[in-house]
Amino acid sequence: MTTPARPRVGLLVTCLVDLFRPEVGFASVKLIEDAGCIVEVPRDQTCCGQPAYNSGDKATAQELARNLIALFEGYDYVAAPSGSCAGMLKVHFPALLADDPLWENRARRLAARSFELVSFLHDVLRVTKVAAAHAGTVTYHDGCSGLRELGIKGQPRALLGAVEGLALKELSAAESCCGFGGLFCVKYPEISNRMVGDKVAAVIDTGAATLLAGDMGCLLNIAGKLSRLGAAVHCRHVAEVLAGMANGPAIGQSAPAAKAPRPARPGS
Amino acid sequence: MQPTTKDFPENARRALGDVPLQAALGNIARGWQEKRTQAVAALPEFEALRTAAAAIKDHTIAHLDEYLERFESRVTEQGGTVHWCRSAEEARHTILAICHRLNARTVTKGKSMVAEEIGLNDFLGGHGIAPVETDLGEHIIQLRKEAPSHIIAPAVHLTQAQVAETFRAGHHGLPTNRRLDDARVLVDEARNVLRPRYFAAEVGITGANFLVAETGSAVIVTNEGNADLTQLLPKAHIVLAGIEKLVPTLEDAATILRVLARSATGQEMAAYTTFATGPRRARDVDGPEEFHVVLLDNGRSALLGTEFQDILRCIRCGACLNHCPVYTGIGGHAYGWVYTGPMGAVLTPALLGVAEAGHLPNASTFCGRCESVCPMRIPLPKMMRHWREREFAAHLAPHAIRRGLSWWAFFARxxxxxxxxxxxxxxxxxxxxxxxxxxxxxxxxxxxxxxxxxxxxxxxxxxxxxxxxxxxxxxxxxxx
Incomplete structure (x- = not known):
């Protein structure tokens, strides 16, 4: 493939960013544009289909996968600010459409050009510097799909290392799941609560002021638990910090005044 | 064992609130995860060995009929007997018939998950034969009338204090002033109780980690040596194993042994690795007079050629349990049947049906840690998803989830x-x-x-x- 001087990148916004955290979408656009690409946002994108795929509704998942492939296959690259959604395109679409050779082929071609945002910046666009500063200590949660399906671990750390003033303190049990798991967290809430409880305990233990991660699912889960416990740790998507757009309210905080921490409630 | 897999959510809720259980489970993450990490780091070829081990099993499973028959003929040539059992019931009756023929009153047992699968202890007990578990963990839970909660560490759900209480209640004649506050003392106490029972048993039953087709050997791995006494001292040794335990050669067994203990406990090798081949020969100093292998299918062959075939590579090391955030949160009993953790979430629906065991493959975030540590590279999350597909296709998924999904899909389209x-x-x-x-x-x-x-x-x-x-x-x- 001959890559044009300025590659055209289709941004898969992801449904959680679209709904809960538009800032991450804008941060993604800025980071990819700063790296010399043209970013477009296909308007008709909805969802990568994971809720159906992981619930065993293969037919719906296939239909949504075909829609997304048709929408994105004209781009040089597809980037998503989520290891989970990128993993869906990169790893699962070809398997999901394996019973139709034509679509499997299209899925494979798209998979080869689809990337999670931070690994796209680091591995494909060879970004080593970012124009961002962030004073204070942060910790980082590795989302499971990004970590184990896509091998994303060093890339966010490398780019965070380029953020002026930022100090990274690693989590203990960093490779443990936060307990989100899509519908898992509502189907088995007690087990999910245990997992997110362990995760936020590790977050609080670091003493970091901010938790960063690359997936909105994990972030909503962890931010929601920290909020319920009244812990004053801010949660943000890693793209917000890398793009120098981490000045607004953190996830689960309202503008302009940050909420006051509340005491922990027993049993929560 | 009556399955309670349908009660998984309630079981899990109870387990999460069980203080001693939570204390015991905390040791798994701190102990075995760390030990495995160190053992793997110390062996540069570990990843290559995983690939080789998985390839051995894939090849064996693809030619399972051939290797099973070769194994049978080697066993027979050496004076042993292979019993082919399609179901749990056939296996139970086959074992009972051997025990009856030998007028067995006491049967010693090495740890065997297949024995749990077929409910052997209760069955033998119901026919007047006393099964004596000789693995320390199995001994503890036998006293407590509990099921194993982990495929290699059956009593991992208990704290040391609970073990001491169990011995006080179950070891008759134990002096009340005897101290039981130390692991070493507990092991000695169990040994004192178990020792005479090895000599009383007419039949010894063990599982097998591998069955070797080229030699007709059953390989068993322990850290206590209990399986050796179980199989050497009685008149008859019965090996009870699933048909997926076959490997072609001794070399193949040796390859997989290199990943087994490292994955399980972080040891390079378990303390004892014993190859049992046929009954005692003329010049052997010890050994059983009879050597039987009960080969159990019980639904395994039905997995061949399906999307679940890869689970037949499983060597029951327990790494997926030890690294699973669900398992380490709730322990094994919550799963409601013999096989627990990620491997159980795949195998149990195969053996009990997805209608019975549907919760198990659903209770996963697909975090993928199980697959990342599986020495046999079994795609456990993928197969859990396949069970969800079967469940969805059979309209067994919860109504609220189905309705919610269809609303969401209406818009997403x-x-x-x-x-x-x-x-x-x-x-x-x-x-x-x-x-x-x-x-x-x-x-x-x-x-x-x-x-x-x-x-x-x-x-x-x-x-x-x-x-x-x-x-x-x-x-x-x-x-x-």
């Missing part, structure tokens, strides 16, 4: 409607969040808001804001 709905939802959530920025209770999301807040969005979706930015790329963006 229609981009314009989806955008409108997402916009409305963002506005509504922002209103609910108000000045707090988060929502404390949310209709239809009680599972979420019972334990955590729902961060509220700012009120507009990215798509709305992007369209407002009104740059040319956004307008032509729907078709590249």
């Amino acid at each position: 229609r981009p314009a409607l989806y955008r409108a709905a997402a916009g409305a939802l963002a506005r509504w959530l922002a209103l609910m969040g108000g000045r707090l920025g988060y929502v404390r209770t949310l209709p239809l999301a009680g599972g979420w808001t019972a334990v955590r807040d729902m961060p509220a969005p700012s009120g507009r979706t990215f798509q709305q804001l992007w369209a407002m930015r009104a740059q040319p790329a956004a307008k032509k963006g729907s078709r590249p």
Whole structure:
């Protein structure tokens, strides 16, 4: 493939960013544009289909996968600010459409050009510097799909290392799941609560002021638990910090005044 | 063992509130995960060995009929007997018939998950034959009338204090002033009780880690040597094993042994690795007079050629359990049957049916840690998803989930409607969040808001804001 001087990148916004955290979408656009690409946002994108795929509704998942492939296959690259959604395109679409050779082929071609945002910046666009500063200590949660399906671990750390003033303190049990798991967290809430409880305990233990991660699912889960416990740790998507757009309210905080921490409630 | 897999959510809830259980489970993460990590780090070829081990099993499973027959003929040549059992019931009766023929009153047993699978202890007990578990963990849970909670560490759900209590209650004649506050003392106490029973047994039953086709050997791995005494001292040794335990050669067994203990306990090798080949020969100093292998199918061959075939590579090391955040949170008993953790979430629906065991493959975040540590590279999350597909296709998935999904899919298929709905939802959530920025209770999301807040969005979706930015790329963006 001959890559044009300025590659055209289709941004898969992801449904959680679209709904809960538009800032991450804008941060993604800025980071990819700063790296010399043209970013477009296909308007008709909805969802990568994971809720159906992981619930065993293969037919719906296939239909949504075909829609997304048709929408994105004209781009040089597809980037998503989520290891989970990128993993869906990169790893699962070809398997999901394996019973139709034509679509499997299209899925494979798209998979080869689809990337999670931070690994796209680091591995494909060879970004080593970012124009961002962030004073204070942060910790980082590795989302499971990004970590184990896509091998994303060093890339966010490398780019965070380029953020002026930022100090990274690693989590203990960093490779443990936060307990989100899509519908898992509502189907088995007690087990999910245990997992997110362990995760936020590790977050609080670091003493970091901010938790960063690359997936909105994990972030909503962890931010929601920290909020319920009244812990004053801010949660943000890693793209917000890398793009120098981490000045607004953190996830689960309202503008302009940050909420006051509340005491922990027993049993929560 | 009567399955309680249908009660998984209640079982899990109870387990999460069980203080001693939680204390015991804490040791798994701190102990075995760390030990495995160190053992793997110390062996540069570990990843290559995993690949080789998986390939050996794949080859064996692809030619299972041949290797099973070769194994049988080697066993027979050496004076042993192979019993082919299609079902748990056939296996139980085969074992009972051997015991009856030898007038057995006591049967010693090495740890065997297949024996649990076929409910052997209760069955033998019901026929007047006393099964004596000789593995320390199995001995403890036999005294407590419990099932194993882990495939290699059956009593991992218990604290040391609970073990001491169990011995006080179950070891008759134990002096009340005897100290039992130390692991070493507990092991000695168990040994004193078990020792005479080895000599009393007419039949010894063990499982097998491998069955070797080229030699007709059964290989068993322990850290206590109990399986050796179990199989050497009685008149007859019965090996009870699933048909997937076959490997072609001794070399193959040796390859897989290199990943087994490292994955299980972080040891390079278990303390004892014993190859049993046929009954005692003329010049042997010891050994059983009879050597039987009970080969159990019980639903395994039905997995051949299906999307679940890869689970037949499983060597029961327990690494997936030790690294599973669900297993280490709730322990094994909550799974409600013999096989637990990720491997159980795949195998149990195969053996009991997905209608019975549907919760197990659903109770996973697909975090993938199990697959990342599986020495046989079994794609456990993928197969759990396949069970969810079977469950969904059979209309067994919970009604609320199905209805919710179909509503969501209705919008996800229609981009314009989806955008409108997402916009409305963002506005509504922002209103609910108000000045707090988060929502404390949310209709239809009680599972979420019972334990955590729902961060509220700012009120507009990215798509709305992007369209407002009104740059040319956004307008032509729907078709590249």
